[in-house]
Amino acid sequence: MRSRPKRTRNGIARPGGRGCRSGSGRRSARARGPIGGKRPPPRPGRSPRPPPGPGRSPRRERDRARGLRNRALLRRLGRPGPPECAARRCRRDVRGLGHVWAERIVILVTGAAGFLGREVVRQLRARGATVRAVDMVEDAPPAEGVERMTGDLVDPAFCRAVVPGVQAVVHSAAVQFHTPGVPRFRIEPFFRRNAAMTRALLDASIAAGVRRFVLVSSDMVYGPPARPGLLREDAPTHPVGPYGRSKVESEAHARAARGRFEDVTILRPSVIIGPGRLGLLQKLFDMVRTGRAVPMFGPGHNRHHMIAVDDLARACLLALDRGTHGTYNVASQNPPTTREMLSELCRRAGSSSILMALPTPPLQLALRMLWSVRLSPMNPEQFLIAPVDYVLDTSAARNELGFEARRHDTDTMVDTYRWYVETLGDGHRAPSALR
Template structure:
């Protein structure tokens, strides 16, 4: 077991001081923030993940473990009072068909079984807003119907079902459904956007950009998770920012902040989706179907329940979260960039001609 260190002093928090806490997925984007916050609060943290952390945070232990390994997971749960289950494979292009079920469903079951076996007091499960599918309400509440879209969304709903089964067996479980988590350190698909802004390239968007597309700041997410984990009752909470501008305005704000000459260019939804499907079939699309299916839709979660029950309030707007992520990217980018650097530009290579065909742009 490796020991890692950070420079911040633990916060004075009577609830968490001395609590034994397990964080799965502890070296990921959200995991780093979660581990740091718990350490500052005085918890005794064990983080597990399939890879070692590339950063240093004070006062936590780390074990290399895959949540598909039942014995390693069960052993990690030994003596724990609270489990934060963050580990999952996200919605990514070219993922193997079965990997979502293996990690997001069976892996979650392994962690739940370990928590039940060792009589963990509280289990916090991070789910996803993708369980709602293409939104047919605005905003979406925890009681809105779920119609998960794609393998990832279906796997996250199945993981929620596993959590509910564990509740019936006596485990206290709170489930968090966040919108897209954003903030310093978030890259992934957003590195394409940030790279084009940095290089003054056009930003092509699906639709007119008049829709509201909610983010969740990573720090706000951590605060919500910790608040939910302090409650004995099992519950379900939507989490997301409150200050949301139309997509086109959010991007314009980012471009102004960056001092970029990029322009936001709308692409007809049917044309964009057709192009992205072609890229998907070719195995080079950075997006999966469920991502570009909702890109031009209003997608906002109603966080009333979290605000009323947890006393939680988001501190960051959509734009502030996006700017945090961009600034981090610019400060940490490697000049060679990623494999998808030019993919977004493909959307701008064609336009719909008046004759109903496709016409290549100069």
């Protein structure tokens, strides 16, 4: 009796057995399997495949191994979840934390009650991240998805208490000239805290397995430029005051720790402005509001970069998202000259103030003498840099982080002035140690 053809995966097989490719009607020895309990030798050029486990096919073995790898990956990332989605999560995660905001990512933000820290927390929450907000003062109401902790980051024990379960850190806390409690003319010991808290936080983050660390430094690390032109990240650092020196030391600690993190990114922002912060601008706004003359260093043809607070916070998030072991200048685009900005501010404010150009060397000498007797309205880091061009090269941040400022310096300055007039210059609204 003639046997009926049998269907196989590849179509109709010949009579005599499944998968038989010869016309004899008999299956080959390799197709029939082991004879006498022994397997045939492997084909030339191929390594023998290990036998599957008891009751498992090779395909089941491959699936089981893949599941074990996925579960190990989840444990390493600290995320619970089914094994079948781990590979997809990994593909998204290796491109950056910014692609997984909606998952269980905890971001530590230091200086969270301050001017920049508040905006970083707000933007992180808008992306669905869980935020652990740390500051020396508690100056914000409770919010969903925000865990607030109060303490001093100089204390290593407090640093160890705030990092468990954290995947990334945005370290923006720092002592500044306008920080409450800092004496204006005895500031060197206070600025040493900046480097101390950075080192303590780095050590605690390494021990806790934090993956990514973003340090908010300052453009004050450069000091007065040695020659005209844009300040690049590889320019020599010659800070002229304690704040800039503390930032240089903080950056050194961060670079030394780069081998212990996936990414350590250093941001060097220019002067941070925006509604909610005054500092030295309060004196300028007082003059504009009352119609008094506004003094300038020289003719005012020099340019100074600034950065809006929301733009800088967005740069911090991009550093988390696309972080690298890099240092980046962060500033606005096309800064105006000092004269252009002040003229536009007076015009849009409806002020009768005039701009008064003063010779730079005598003005700096007078300010230095006033500083020696504790009467100067400006500190040396400000009046030594004010007369020169201080413009940053931001091409690295644009090319590697994808950052471009959206706010123009003049527009942000006018918005800050309007906020000041509405609040009648009540002072710095954020009493935090924050750049």
